[in-house]
Amino acid sequence: MNDTIIRNIKSLILPKKTDRPLRGREMDELNIIGDAMVVIDGGKVVYAGAETDGYEAEETIDAAGMIVSPALVDPHTHVVHGGSREHEMALKRQGVDYLTILEKGGGILNTVEQTRKATHEALFDKASKNITRMIQHGVLTVESKSGYGLDRENELKQLNVSREIAEKFPIEMKHTFLGPHAIPKGADSETFLNEMIGLLDEVKDISDFADIFCETGVFTIDQSRRYMEAANEKGLRVKIHADEIDPLGGLELAIEQDAISADHLVAASETGKSMLKDSDTVAVLLPGTTFYLGKDKFADARGMLDNDGAVSLATDYNPGSCVTDNLQMIMAIAGLKLKMTPNEIWNAVTVNAAHAIGADRGTLQEGDAANLVIWDAPNHEYIPYHYGVNHAHTVVADGRVVYERPGLL
Numbered sequence: 001m002n003d004t005i006i007r008n009i010k011s012l013i014l015p016k017k018t019d020r021p022l023r024g025r026e027m028d029e030l031n032i033i034g035d036a037m038v039v040i041d042g043g044k045v046v047y048a049g050a051e052t053d054g055y056e057a058e059e060t061i062d063a064a065g066m067i068v069s070p071a072l073v074d075p076h077t078h079v080v081h082g083g084s085r086e087h088e089m090a091l092k093r094q095g096v097d098y099l100t101i102l103e104k105g106g107g108i109l110n111t112v113e114q115t116r117k118a119t120h121e122a123l124f125d126k127a128s129k130n131i132t133r134m135i136q137h138g139v140l141t142v143e144s145k146s147g148y149g150l151d152r153e154n155e156l157k158q159l160n161v162s163r164e165i166a167e168k169f170p171i172e173m174k175h176t177f178l179g180p181h182a183i184p185k186g187a188d189s190e191t192f193l194n195e196m197i198g199l200l201d202e203v204k205d206i207s208d209f210a211d212i213f214c215e216t217g218v219f220t221i222d223q224s225r226r227y228m229e230a231a232n233e234k235g236l237r238v239k240i241h242a243d244e245i246d247p248l249g250g251l252e253l254a255i256e257q258d259a260i261s262a263d264h265l266v267a268a269s270e271t272g273k274s275m276l277k278d279s280d281t282v283a284v285l286l287p288g289t290t291f292y293l294g295k296d297k298f299a300d301a302r303g304m305l306d307n308d309g310a311v312s313l314a315t316d317y318n319p320g321s322c323v324t325d326n327l328q329m330i331m332a333i334a335g336l337k338l339k340m341t342p343n344e345i346w347n348a349v350t351v352n353a354a355h356a357i358g359a360d361r362g363t364l365q366e367g368d369a370a371n372l373v374i375w376d377a378p379n380h381e382y383i384p385y386h387y388g389v390n391h392a393h394t395v396v397a398d399g400r401v402v403y404e405r406p407g408l409l
């Protein structure tokens with residue numbers, strides 16, 4: 001006797017489980033089974049496929065003709081931070097750009113001030129609200145970066161909050177040390193970078209990855225290489241915020257340093273894009289950020305896919321450049337602005353997002369953790385199409401219902 005059967009599934013979305021990230025044309029292939037069911041026992045998938053009579057369970061969930069997919073994976077967030085920056089919206093409307101705000105001591109540095117002031121408990125309570133919303137929107141795996149401490153005490157505080165969130169919520173998290181996220185006010189960039197490199201030994205026990213913001217006025221390619229080499233030497237796999245605004249060659253550096261992902265890539269060069277095919281570095285695209293910063297030019301997802309690259313999508317939730325924790329919204333922007341197909345989008349927020357953070361998630365094969373979403377939608381194309389609302393009806397984590405859409409009172 002099994003624990004649960006989910007019956008009456010109109011279509012079951014089954015991304016392919018592979019050792020390497022899906023790339024190029026593979027990303028447009030998605031196994032969708034009509035009239036399906038999922039059998040769960042001990043929190044794991046026993047069967048996911050066409051309706052059959054061969055299984056019994058203690059409990060039956062009626063999917064009522066809705067669709068089911070693996071729970072989503074958000075592979076790039078800055079979910080632990082103090083305060084907010086709504087005042088920057090007006091500045092941006094007046095034409096002041098993102099890097100100018102940072103140069104004047106605002107932007108990331110404003111959030112650093114607010115994060116340093118906040119206690120562990122205050123940061124935990126604040127991030128809990130975002131994580132709750134993410135779960136309600138169908139996300140059960142989240143990458144979470146530090147980077148608003150910029151000193152030992154506060155970077156550790158952020159990472160420890162992130163770890164506590166992972167313990168208390170029914171999600172898997174990956175924790176990323178992003179010490180070199182900005183240069184603190186009045187600090188010398190080389191001295192600060194050395195300080196952050198000096199922390200790698202300590203943070204490697206509580207982090208999964210090391211990340212750096214490689215950008216004009218922040219850290220150069222040479223500095224980023226030095227940091228990534230130091231992290232790799234210590235066995236901490238690297239990520240990079242690369243080519244977001246200026247084409248510095250961050251994607252090429254990511255591939256050279258065997259980064260698990262290179263993120264942003266709006267200004268990535270043709271050379272960088274063509275190098276993707278021979279690497280397992282996942283291009284994590286963040287179109288919600290381009291949208292929120294009011295830019296016209298989006299990352300060249302089609303170029304990357306045509307070059308046989310592996311592409312993923314994330315919210316980049318943070319208080320300055322993308323203030324949404326709704327990954328479904330990002331799926332819509334990817335369809336509209338990155339010109340990705342629905343199949344590519346689904347693979348990008350499930351199996352490839354999992355590859356971008358080294359998580360065994362995003363699929364529903366036999367033996368996988370039963371992390372899935374029942375979506376109130378007629379088909380898989382509908383979710384990126386009907387944008388800005390939550391289509392998640394029921395969210396199941398390790399076989400247990402953790403969210404059900406409430407009705408009107």
Ligand SMILES: N=CN[C@@H](CCC(=O)O)C(=O)O
Nearest residue numbers: 108213241316318319320321
């Ligand atoms: N671009 C650098 N870091 C973040 C934004 C952080 C912030 O503005 O607070 C990003 O990925 O978009």
Ligand SMILES: [Zn+2]
Nearest residue numbers: 076078241316
């Ligand atoms: Zn980021």
